[in-house]
Amino acid sequence: MNKYALIVAGGKGLRMGGELPKQYLPLGDGIPVLMHTLKAFYTYDPCIELILVIPANHEPYWGELCGKHRFEIPHRIAHGGETRFHSVKNGLELVSGSGLVGVHDGVRPFVSTGVIARCYEVAQSDKAAIPVIEVVETVRHLTDRGSETVNRNDYRLVQTPQVFDVALLKKAYNQEYSPFFTDDASVVEAMGVSVTLVEGNRENIKITTPFDLKIASALI
Numbered sequence: 065m066n067k068y069a070l071i072v073a074g075g076k077g078l079r080m081g082g083e084l085p086k087q088y089l090p091l092g093d094g095i096p097v098l099m100h101t102l103k104a105f106y107t108y109d110p111c112i113e114l115i116l117v118i119p120a121n122h123e124p125y126w127g128e129l130c131g132k133h134r135f136e137i138p139h140r141i142a143h144g145g146e147t148r149f150h151s152v153k154n155g156l157e158l159v160s161g162s163g164l165v166g167v168h169d170g171v172r173p174f175v176s177t178g179v180i181a182r183c184y185e186v187a188q189s190d191k192a193a194i195p196v197i198e199v200v201e202t203v204r205h206l207t208d209r210g211s212e213t214v215n216r217n218d219y220r221l222v223q224t225p226q227v228f229d230v231a232l233l234k235k236a237y238n239q240e241y242s243p244f245f246t247d248d249a250s251v252v253e254a255m256g257v258s259v260t261l262v263e264g265n266r267e268n269i270k271i272t273t274p275f276d277l278k279i280a281s282a283l284i
Contacts, residue, residue, distance in 0.1 A: 066163030067112045067184060069105045069225065070155040073098055073170025074119055074144030085122070086271055087170045088129060092281035097271055098126075099135050100173035100284075105166075105225075106137045108180040114139035116170075117155040149245050153237045164188060165233055166225035167248045171271040174283055175264075180225060182262045187227035192257060194227075194249050195264030196220035222247060223264040232257065 073087040087098040098116075105112055118126060120143040129135070142158050144151040152167055159165055164187050168175065179195050186193035199216040226248040228236075236252045245251045249259045271280050 168225035192259040
């Protein structure tokens with residue numbers, strides 16, 4: 065079965081507070097975040113077809129980074145869109161065959177090989193699989209009258225990669241954009257299709273803030 069992975073890195077890194085978008089920031093070993101992310105999928109399966117989605121004006125800089133770090137993992141480039149929804153849709157245009165396609169945040173470099181494998185294995189039978197982890201802190205629900213504690217065992221935190229049958233995900237992304245589409249699972253569920261939850265790994269953090277970058281450098 066053909067396997068594809070869209071690595072979405074269209075963000076400008078505004079919450080990081082610096083001029084350099086977070087996906088290009090070096091970790092403790094000096095290697096940019098995005099290279100670690102691509103390597104995670106290549107380690108899982110060297111034959112997987114990697115598609116990197118970045119803003120068009122970032123492509124020259126990415127090329128410079130690849131030359132500087134002698135980064136030779138094969139990948140193709142698609143250009144990011146106005147939102148994450150549009151970026152994924154652009155990336156899907158480079159997926160020409162059938163099989164399975166995973167969508168992964170470019171700033172999640174610590175996804176484990178086991179989690180990637182589980183997502184693709186489950187998606188092969190269930191068509192849609194997403195990794196989740198348990199909520200370990202107390203959760204409160206905001207209401208008109210204030211807030212209330214809810215049972216954290218009823219909730220899960222969602223990670224990536226989110227893996228789907230190619231035809232299913234392409235059909236989902238032919239829908240009109242909605243601001244309620246916060247991830248790929250929400251796009252698929254809008255068609256009435258259910259997704260299967262698989263166990264993620266807690267180290268699979270999304271690097272968004274300077275604090276996250278410190279944690280990431282420690283993990284390296």
